Amino acid sequence: MWKALWLAALAALCAAQLPDLKIERTAPEQPLPFSHKQHVSTNGMKCQQCHPVPDPGDFATLPKTALCMGCHSSVKTDSPHIKKLAGLHAENKRVPWAGVYRVPDWVSFSHRKHVTSGASCEDCHGPVAERAVLRREKDLSMAACMDCHRAKRASNDCLLCHDQR
Numbered sequence: 001m002w003k004a005l006w007l008a009a010l011a012a013l014c015a016a017q018l019p020d021l022k023i024e025r026t027a028p029e030q031p032l033p034f035s036h037k038q039h040v041s042t043n044g045m046k047c048q049q050c051h052p053v054p055d056p057g058d059f060a061t062l063p064k065t066a067l068c069m070g071c072h073s074s075v076k077t078d079s080p081h082i083k084k085l086a087g088l089h090a091e092n093k094r095v096p097w098a099g100v101y102r103v104p105d106w107v108s109f110s111h112r113k114h115v116t117s118g119a120s121c122e123d124c125h126g127p128v129a130e131r132a133v134l135r136r137e138k139d140l141s142m143a144a145c146m147d148c149h150r151a152k153r154a155s156n157d158c159l160l161c162h163d164q165r
Contacts, residue, residue: 025135028100033133036130036132037131053115057111058110062094065094069085069086069089072085072086101124101136101140106162108163124138
């Protein structure tokens with residue numbers, strides 16, 4: 001009996017500490033305003049221009065300030081936000097963006113494998129190109145991933161995404 005109570009308490013504690021990946025979140029406060037709509041829809045930029053996926057391909061990266069300053073050394077230079085960006089660039093510091101999408105540490109996820117198998121950025125991140133402010137709006141739960149894998153006839157083998165412990 002004590003074992004069952006202990007296990008139930010442990011499960012409740014673990015569940016209380018896990019983020020609910022199913023619910024939409026409010027947009028996190030960012031150190032600088034950034035409109036994907038402005039940069040993607042209006043200026044025609046592509047996801048991979050700012051978010052390359054370097055080897056081994058697990059993560060899509062965030063741009064260095066040098067990329068931003070490629071345009072912003074002459075565009076909107078009087079903006080206090082661009083001045084802050086230029087200051088970070090001059091100090092060789094990255095913009096400390098607040099994360100919007102993140103999978104748990106025990107889940108292996110390769111952006112490269114997903115993109116090369118035909119998944120679009122929008123499949124997991126939603127219509128980012130239409131957003132002036134970014135928030136998590138897609139379900140990142142295991143059930144959602146497994147549903148997508150089933151729909152695309154991809155493996156749902158546990159060890160494909162989870163480390164063997």
